Amino acid sequence: MPSTNVLLSVVDLKKYFPVRGKRLFQKERPYLRANDGISLDIFQGETYGLVGESGCGKSTFGRTVLQLQKPTSGEVLYYGKGDKIDLARLKPTEMRALRRDLQIIFQDPYSSLNPRMTVGQIIEEGVATHKFFKRGSKEMQDYVLKIMEDCGLRSDMLHRYPHQFSGGQRQRVSIARALAVKPKFIVCDECVSALDVSIQSQILNLLVDLKKKEGLTYLFISHDLSVVRYLSDRIGVMYLGRIVEQGRAADVFENPRHPYTIALISAIPTVEKKKERQILLGGSMSSAVFPPKGCPFHTRCFMAQEICQRVPVPLVDVGNGHFAACHFAHKTTAEKRKIAYEKAEK
Ligand SMILES: Nc1ncnc2c1ncn2[C@@H]1O[C@H](COP(=O)(O)OP(=O)(O)O)[C@@H](O)[C@H]1O
Ligand SMILES: [Mg+2]
Known part of the structure; x- marks a missing residue:
């Protein structure tokens, strides 16, 4: 169960990449704003699911939070x-x-x-770096075998090389490697996206089991909403380097308030009979080098009004820890869907 203790607090995080080729007469050097002012808390023991189209800045966020690349500005407060x-x-x-x-x-x-x-050797590496056990010792081998067992790898795989494994088994190896150093927080970046659907659920189940057993906290990044829904406590929806909606997973899925989330959810294939109609978005994600003024989503939004082109919109609290960055955040999901359907008929 997630607690009310914050493990990680991200405050106004920005990651800009310089863009090559300065245009003539341009005053400033252009930047690609991969993360443009992200603030969110991750609680001890929870799985925070981060979703959004490819290129919206999810991996940048994961890497920047872990300081695998330096943030342009902002804070990443760790309480572990x-x-x-x-x-x-x-x-x-x-x-x-x-x-x-x-x-x-x-x-x-x-x-x-x-x-x-x-x-x-792969699993042993981190364990030796952090000096749990000596490389090559009996204790080390026992420990590595124990971790392998926990991750569903047979002991006879110990001396084999990555290329001798299937995709799913290789992912088990990288999970074992991460787990072996007894971490508190793991970023899972599209970690099942390359796997067949049947293998995906095995790996997801493993991650869920390990989380329970080891008291882990996850930032689970995926472009696939159905995967994120399956294991997240809370969800953040990202668009053009910003969080546009956040809330408890059930609230975001059953009562999405941002038009972008409504469209994403309508596109999830489902076996349920009463499936809502799919809402198709026009255009593609705008450039993160020259993001639209006002609400960055207005260029594709079925709700867009004049105000959306002009006035930027912060995350609006719609209750129960649920936020949406929309000028019409308080309009219900049903009202918004109706408008989307009407637009589509025209
Ligand atoms: N090292 C980098 N240098 C320049 N641009 C980058 C770099 N890493 C990512 N980007 C750009 O930042 C944007 C977000 O990328 P990314 O975080 O990988 O998105 P996602 O993981 O959501 O697909 C993309 O436009 C991508 O091209
Ligand atoms: Mg990515």
């Missing part, structure tokens, strides 16, 4: 050591000491696993 620590202000050596607590699992375990190391 008792005191408040701003990860964004730590020196590399200080950050190294915290690495153990903060792990990441990527989409493609093939490129993130060293092909020249055996599974045993």
Whole structure:
């Protein structure tokens, strides 16, 4: 069960990438605003699901939170050591000491696993770095085998290489590697997206089991809403480098208030009979180099009015810890769907 203790508090996080090729007569150097002012809390023991189209800035967020790349500005407050620590202000050596607590699992375990190391060596590496046990010792081998067992890997796989495994097994290896250093927080970045659907659920079940057993906290990143729904306590919906909706998973799925979320949910394939109609969005995500003025979603929004082109909109509280960055946040899901359907008829 998630607690009310904040483990990680992200405050106005920005990550801008310089864009090459300055235009003539342009005053400032252009930047791609991959994360443009993100604030959110992640509670101890919860799974926070982060969703949004490809390119909206999810991976950038995961990497920047873990300080795998330096934020342009903002704070990442970590409470896992008792005191408040701003990860964004730590020196590399200080950050190294915290690495153990903060792990990441990527989409493609093939490129993130060293092909020249055996599974045993891969799992052992972090354990040795953090000096739990000596490399090559009996204790180390017992520990590695225990972790492998926890992750559903047979002991005879110890001396095999990543290429000898299936995609699902390779993902188990990268989970084992992350888990072996006893982390507190794991970013799962599209970690089942490359797998067949049947294998996906096995890996998701493993992540859910391990979380319970080890008291972990996840930031679960995926472009696939059905995956996120399955295991998230809360959900954040990202668009063009910002959080546009956030709330408890059930609230966001049953009562989405941002037109973007409403459209995303309508596109989830479902076996249920009473499926709502799909709402198709016009156009594609705007450029994060020259984001639209006002609400960044107005260029594709079926609700858009004149105000949306002019006035930026913060996250509006609609109750129960549910927020939507929409000028019409208080209009119900049903009212918004009706407007979308009417627009589609025209
Ligand atoms: N290292 C980088 N340098 C320049 N641009 C980047 C870099 N990393 C990501 N981007 C850009 O930032 C935006 C967000 O990317 P990303 O965070 O990978 O999105 P997502 O994970 O949601 O698909 C994209 O436009 C991407 O091209
Ligand atoms: Mg990504």
